[in-house]
Amino acid sequence: MLIIQDTPTLQQFCQTLAQYDFITVDLEFQREKTYYPQLGLIQVACLGGEGVIDPLATGLDLSAFIEVLRAPNITKVFHSCRQDIEILYQLCGFIPAPLFDTQIAAQVCGFGASASYEALVRQILGIELDKSCRLTNWCIRPLNEKQLAYAISDVTHLIKIYEFLRQYMQEHHREDWIADEMAPLLSPKTYTIDPYEVWERIRPHSHNAKYLTLLRELAAWRENRARHKNLPRQTIIKDECLLNIAASRPHSMEELAAIRNMRADILQGKLSQEILDVVALAEQIPPAQMVKPEKEKSLSFSADLFEMLKLLLNIVSTQNDVYYHVIATDAELRLFAGKHDKGVRFLHGWRKEIFGQHALALRAGQLGFSYNPQTKKLQLTTPNT
Numbered sequence: 001m002l003i004i005q006d007t008p009t010l011q012q013f014c015q016t017l018a019q020y021d022f023i024t025v026d027l028e029f030q031r032e033k034t035y036y037p038q039l040g041l042i043q044v045a046c047l048g049g050e051g052v053i054d055p056l057a058t059g060l061d062l063s064a065f066i067e068v069l070r071a072p073n074i075t076k077v078f079h080s081c082r083q084d085i086e087i088l089y090q091l092c093g094f095i096p097a098p099l100f101d102t103q104i105a106a107q108v109c110g111f112g113a114s115a116s117y118e119a120l121v122r123q124i125l126g127i128e129l130d131k132s133c134r135l136t137n138w139c140i141r142p143l144n145e146k147q148l149a150y151a152i153s154d155v156t157h158l159i160k161i162y163e164f165l166r167q168y169m170q171e172h173h174r175e176d177w178i179a180d181e182m183a184p185l186l187s188p189k190t191y192t193i194d195p196y197e198v199w200e201r202i203r204p205h206s207h208n209a210k211y212l213t214l215l216r217e218l219a220a221w222r223e224n225r226a227r228h229k230n231l232p233r234q235t236i237i238k239d240e241c242l243l244n245i246a247a248s249r250p251h252s253m254e255e256l257a258a259i260r261n262m263r264a265d266i267l268q269g270k271l272s273q274e275i276l277d278v279v280a281l282a283e284q285i286p287p288a289q290m291v292k293p294e295k296e297k298s299l300s301f302s303a304d305l306f307e308m309l310k311l312l313l314n315i316v317s318t319q320n321d322v323y324y325h326v327i328a329t330d331a332e333l334r335l336f337a338g339k340h341d342k343g344v345r346f347l348h349g350w351r352k353e354i355f356g357q358h359a360l361a362l363r364a365g366q367l368g369f370s371y372n373p374q375t376k377k378l379q380l381t382t383p384n385t
Helices: 007-017 063-070 082-092 102-108 117-125 145-171 175-186 195-201 209-229 239-248 253-257 264-268 271-282 303-320 330-337 349-363
Strands: 002-004 022-030 038-046 049-053 075-078 099-101 368-372 377-381
Touching: 002 007, 007 038, 007 049, 007 063, 022 082, 022 145, 038 145, 049 145, 063 082, 075 145, 099 102, 099 175, 102 117, 102 145, 102 175, 117 145, 145 175, 175 349, 195 209, 209 239, 209 271, 253 264, 253 271, 264 271, 303 330, 303 349, 303 368, 303 377, 330 349
Parallel strands: 002 049, 022 075, 075 099
Antiparallel strands: 022 038, 038 049, 368 377
């Protein structure tokens, strides 16, 4: 295992990486006490070797590695890469491509819901991983040999896992399937947070326009402050307090102090005045610029058809060895059962081929289920079969 802490060593290592058509990558980071994740370690492997890059090493220039990430002829293989790509996007200003996520690929290849790295190593390679170092603070130096060995194992085993999944997808003609699932990870929008959209992640107590508008403004204020101070959102003020403030609409320190679960340090510091200022400004927002709440709709759908669709989905996912949630979600099944087809992914592409066409036949009353005693499997029948 190569420990890389200086630029010449990194440059030489990257020359080795550039000779291969894929590399495996993993990042170790901390973000419990900061808004932005703190990069602590970069692990990289290829068929020609592996190395641990120390991004905290004094004077280390990561430019050579960034160029490898940019190279269009090298596939960058990660496992569950959402947070890793977020960090690299902030570091490099671009999304590494081509990109391959083994967790997504594993779900497409029937390895179940989580398809954790540990589970894939066990199921594909027959190896039990030692997870005793999983709680390591990767930004503290020095790291011992056991911690470094744990870290590098996240990319060395990934080589064989990638080769296994790639071969499986080629043999079963599923390259397009994973491409469809990978698309959101290749979009900068996935890693760009609009402060005025953060409120949508908080579960509001009401659908009143004024309430939601104030919640939007409070959440945006907190987001901007968290960024500026590089602190977690909940350290600034918790979601519950934002909801209570939006409901109470305080206009004075006394009213703010009366709000449930309001921390003393907020009341005693300048945050209290900032909150009151946000409330005052929110009240001046004209109706045209307020949040337009969506009316809660009680979606009308056939419960019987919904249950039959779930059964059909289970049959199809088993027959095709694909995790069922990749094919269709419960929300999509409910929409389809209510004849609301907009936004239903399984009516397009490969999902329609393996499931959507059967779902349409079922909804039209043209699909039958039967048990084949010879194959000991359920089979689907339509008037044309």
